[in-house]
Amino acid sequence: METPCGAVPRAKTSLSTRDKLGTLRARVGVIRNRYNLNPGLYCVGSPRDQSPVLVTANYKLSFDSLRQELSTIDAWILVVDTRGINVWCAAGKGTFSDDEIAMQVQKTRLSDIVAHRELILPQFAAPGVASYKLKKKCGFKARFGPIRAVDLLEYLSNGQHADEKMRTVTFTFGERLILTPVEIYLFWKPFLFITLAILVLSGLGPDFYSISTAINRGMFAIGATIVAMLTGALVTPVFLPWIPGRQFWWKGALAGSLTGFGYIILNNALFTTVEAFSLWSWIVAGTSYLAMNFTGATPYTSLSGVKKEMQQGLPVQCGVTFLALLLWLASPFIS
């Protein structure tokens, strides 16, 4: 679209197949760290000089979820450079800041394009953006819109008023489920390393080292690792509110004891009691750690709280892992 300051790209308000594929790959984690778009001014519909200016991050998922909600209005979208990180995380890290917004406002010559002097920011930008400083820095007053882009139209038609619900963060079943693929994907390197370690350790026995024993016993330990991974990075996040306790290492340990018990029962005939106890301990410790790591993805855990629970959880996890290892190494000699 043509403006006094040159052409402004018009964004579609529906996602193409390519966008959807990109969303999928970002959600799984493959392209999560490089799924960005150029910062600058965009538009939806045919905005005029009185149309609202909505600010967002240059993470493509942020931009996509915003533009999808704007099919019925004309608006400007100011995309600031957050190095491809989403709004909330970028604000927390300080890249989504008042300085950065002011810079983009000047760079795009926004004051020559719109007649009003107001920006609408996502509420999640607030950790990094001091709205009261923006007017001095770039001449534009900032207002915090709702948390979720879904509520934007209602917010705009409501005289820019966000009710309590729009201002409160949620963590629904779907919102938790969608975070789990990345949790699992990010674990592939440690998993490879653990698999190698298992194959080395499982072959040790009275005959020093046997490859066939390594594979036979190793299979069960690798299976147990997968159970721990799925319980810690998928089951615990999804069933989070229904698992008793508040600390994540504890929730994970509890979930892991159950799935670990299931794994032992299912394969009961195939290994000794010592091995069973070792595998169960390994699942409990692994699940506990992965569940504890999920604190970084939730919208309600404080850093002070996470540090506190790590001081309790880590020693337990290390101790139980050590026990599992000891029993695993000892079992060929005992039986």
Added chain:
Amino acid sequence: MKDFRYIDNTAILKLSQESCIGCGNCVTVCPHRVFELHGKKAEIIDPNGCMECGACATNCPVTAIYVNPDDGCGCAAYIINSWISKLRGEISSKCC
């Protein structure tokens, strides 16, 4: 978010009512609705709901709010990395 509660009495959040001018910015930006405006002063009504995101402190024009300033996304891997870096005397900026 009354259905998700984290560890009580842990989050570091302080409000100086003496300095508060009652602008209501903290009430607006808090995603856990920790603040309420009573008369011309903000009040912390749910201290255990705080997740230390820092939105209130950033947007307080009179710096009446103090939130744990430690930077971090709050995931275990990040904290372990930062602990290891600290032991080695490096500054870590790596995140998960």
